[in-house]
Amino acid sequence: MKSAVETLNPTRVRLTVEVPFEELKDSLDAAYKKINQQVTVKGFRKGKIPARVIDQRFGRGAVLEEAVNEALPKFYTEAVNEAELNVLGQPEVDITELKDGETLNFTAEVDVRPSLEIPDYSGIEVEVDAVEVTDEDVEKSVNELRDRFASTSPVERPAVEGDVVTIDLEAKVDGEVLEDGVASGVSYTIGSGELLDGIDEAVTGLEAGGEATFTTGLEAGGEATFTSELKGGSAEGKESEVTVKVTQVAARELPELDDDFAQLASEFDTLDEVKADSRKRLENMKQYDQATQAQERVLDKLLELVEVPVPEKLLEDEVGTRKHNLEHHQLGQMGLDLEGYLKIQGKTVEEFEAETKEQAVKGIKTQFVLDELVNKEKLNVSQEELTEHLMRRAASSGMSPDQFAQAVVEGGQVPMLVGEVARGKALAVVVEAATVKDTNGEVVDLSDEDESAESATADESAESAEAAEAEAEAKNES
Template sequence: MSVSVEKVEKNVVALEVTVEAEKFVVAVNQAAKSLAKKVNVPGFRKGKAPRRMVELHLGKEALYDEALDHLIGPAYSEAVVESGIEPVDRPEVDLVQIEEGKNLIFKAKVIVKPEVELGDYKGLQIEQDAASVSEEQVLEELKSKQQQHARLVTLEVGKVENDDTVTIDFEGFTDGVAFIGGKAESYELVIGSGTFIPGFEEGLIGAEVGQDLDVNVTFPDEYHSTELAGKAAVFKTSIKKIQRKELSPLDDEFAKDVSEFETLDELKTDLRNKLMKTVESQVKADHLKAVITKVVDNASVEIPEVMFTERVKLMVEDLNRNLTQQGMTLEQYYQFTNSNEQVMLERLRPQAAESVKTELVLEAIGKAEGIEVTEDEVNEEIQKLSERYKQDAKTLKQALMARGELGFYIQSLTSDKTVNFLVEQNA
């Protein structure tokens, strides 16, 4: 087999593939045997008709079509490897010559991975911010812990305030008619949580235990139920119970109650250390992102539309999987977010474009710098994965290979290694 490559236009090439005449004859003969098993040829049992009779019965074109189905795919794959191109879409195949006794010749026009023109990616001197934690941040963490361990006290008298937990009965009406899903009894609601539609929680502030009141609201225009969207409604509500948080004083006793520490100062030191680790991690992540963003911005590449389309499709599939795990369908998500498939595709496109360009640029830098992962590095990472998922490392690697995922895994490790290289070169 021989291959010639012709650049048709930017990011598009045409492979002219020549398959030896002998291989084509073998493929046609095999096609005749295969078809003989599928059709009834008068005078012969299934699978026993000779090629000449199968050809007379079905026509030569049927034999050629069957032969091409089994021949062109492998020949194209071999041509891709031999030519060194990287297709990103299915090829358009045209037959140039098809005749027994002669070489089979076909052309495969295909979109390929674009070439990246790298800009400056070393010596950019992007500084990393210093990590610091203020006393105010520590105090906020302490107050948050204080809120988490607050005790709910039932009020005998008093009025509803923000952050109270109220137990209510309610029923909603539009145009004087109760609507489905608008009724509940002994419902616990935290005022200020934003659980209900705008205006409802605010309408309860100032109400007393045992009080009945009408809360007037208007459903948002983008509300997920089209029957209620934009409509005015009244909720007939009864306040059954008011509970308010009782905060413990921030002292040594509080520290003993909520942690393993004996004093408040020890607790604050622990909170400060944990905050510092979080801040350091965030600062490092921000610096890494800044480096990659600058490097990618400095590069230029004309990305084929099909690469955007495929990336968006993968992103929607990921979203669908995550929603399924949460017990929600994609259609329900569209309804709740007042969107549809087309809106979602347009919304994801900028993120897809950034993702594709970043991958292409990192790959180009990796090749330019000769960055590769070793077998030992791959095995080390697989060992970490096996420990995390409590699987045998050898079995896990074999599973990755069997599913054809090891290559993607190696590509991801190479990308990570390239990112680390860029951070080192642009500190």
């Protein structure tokens, strides 16, 4: 077999392959055997029909077609390996010449990974937010904890903001009560914004037994928020007249912020210890966010340094996969379609298309660059690192580690996970070499940060369409 490579552009090549006819012998034998098992000829036992009879009855052309279809993948793979190509996706094959007993010639156009030059990245400098926890931040955290331990007690007075009211609801459209527009015994905190638009004004000032009627637009994704009974119901997209009746008004009572509260709400004995713990937790969260921000900004700087051509077909597939995963997995779980999602986001279809393409381009470039860095830095992935990464991916998919691991193995996606871990390590190398300063001008040392932050950031930035689709398939298989 002879083969030659023609570079069409930085991301696409054409292979020209010439195969001597004698190399088709095994495939021809297999073709005759397959046809033998599929046809019946009077006078011959099944599977024992001579080749000349098959040629006479069914045509030599049918045998050649079967043999060539069986042999092409093998010859294509040999040509790819001989040329040391890193191909992407499926090739477009064209048989240019097939002469019985003489030769088989074909061409194969296929996308390839572009050749990249990674420049010196040690000069990268980025600025990130400083880690600052104020007394106000601590007070807010403690008050949020305090809110979770609030109690309620019924009162005989008009309802005010912050009260918890028990209400009955009845929604009408065009004067008719909706089948799914009636709800009783609903608990609602005035001012929380968790029910219908306009309900706060309607119930404020009412006492138990009071009743009010108001009109609201029940547009999915608009400012009005559905109760669980009404969400996505028959009134979706229509304006409804809602009658609300208050059956009870209860005042929320917050516990005193003292040492007794500390012992009730935490493992600590004093309020000062609770505040100190809150400050420490907030600092850890901000440090994690700072590390993530540093990695994202270093990655952006790195991508600016490298010229990365993007294969058109790969980009098309990536965009399609991102749309598919959004519509059929993420939005489906939220009970939304694409139209409703865009309405909530305040985006046009054109803006969504442009944003999706931009994200896809960045994802492809990131994977190409980080993979090149993996090779350049000779980075390897240990079994321990792979296991830790699998545990994180399992948690994000909502599956148990065993379930996720089984789905990954059965789907042949282990190399994909190894690639994700390796890319995370490559990004960590660049971050370590970069200069990171906070908004106060102080150099930030990220060496002591949790390595999972680095890996998680790299996974999110570098996840290709293949990885996203694989995770979706793993969920489906479970």
